[in-house]
């Protein structure tokens with residue numbers, strides 16, 4: 001664990017809470033699991049059309065059949081959303097309804113029952129409030145909230161599970177990359193692909209992440225921050241980074257790959273597209289050949305975990321292209337507008353924030 005310590009690695013009892021707060025080192029938060037106090041759990045059986053009422057319980061291990069659908073056949077989808085603390089002490093979620101809808105779409109793709117939008121948002125709010133002392137002070141990070149939907153029922157043949165479990169847990173986080181707020185260095189992968197047409201790359205399925213680990217490990221071993229994947233058909237157009245969407249800026253135009261079933265429809269991605277238009281950029285969703293990306297003025301990644309990360313270099317087929325860095329980068333303006341809205345410092349004219 002980086003930065004924050006939790007007494008004995010265990011969830012603290014209420015009596016220990018002030019002691020735990022004194023232990024916090026909010027300045028060094030990274031993106032690794034810090035065990036918080038509570039999680040939210042609800043279930044839906046085969047015969048039921050809706051999830052039963054859920055409840056909070058102490059954060060801890062869950063019991064699963066070894067034959068659970070998620071363990072054997074990867075029947076699971078998840079979300080990532082964040083709770084922020086504003087300067088005046090307010091607590092906010094950012095666009096949780098969009099996460100709820102995205103989970104429903106993903107669940108449908110994976111043949112799973114899913115919670116209603118109301119149930120999802122209620123569970124996220126309850127989890128954030130129950131763990132509110134873990135929401136970092138303004139400017140020090142956020143509480144990353146992970147809603148997870150799994151096929152928990154046992155199954156032997158390849159088929160949907162007979163029971164689903166929806167869980168929400170949380171962890172305080174800071175910067176996703178070890179580079180902190182500095183620019184990241186991407187490696188373009190041309191052997192492994194993240195997703196193919198008709199697959200599940202467009203939804204937040206648990207099955208999208210283990211397959212990128214080998215490429216990530218190879219790239220990290222060579223000192224890169226992360227991997228940029230190309231389309232599986234032609235190895236020509238950029239798709240996304242392991243856990244974030246990718247954008248380029250050239251002159252006054254901001255471009256990002258279109259949604260074609262292989263790219264995750266990021267909530268930060270679409271927020272940045274709106275903010276870019278507010279700031280006077282022209283925004284395009286279109287196929288972007290890797291060669292064109294290498295000629296961009298700026299490249300940046302977006303995601304709930306990543307927020308907006310400037311890219312300092314891209315290495316493709318052994319050639320490293322470096323991008324100019326300055327405090328005037330367009331992506332830093334987008335980042336500061338987004339983060340300002342999320343922290344309640346800039347007017348939220350689109351109603352993205354939900355106060356809890």
Ligand code: COI
Pocket residue numbers: 079080081243303304305306
């Ligand atoms: C998120 O940005 O919420 C993600 O899902 C990234 C995560 C896989 C680390």
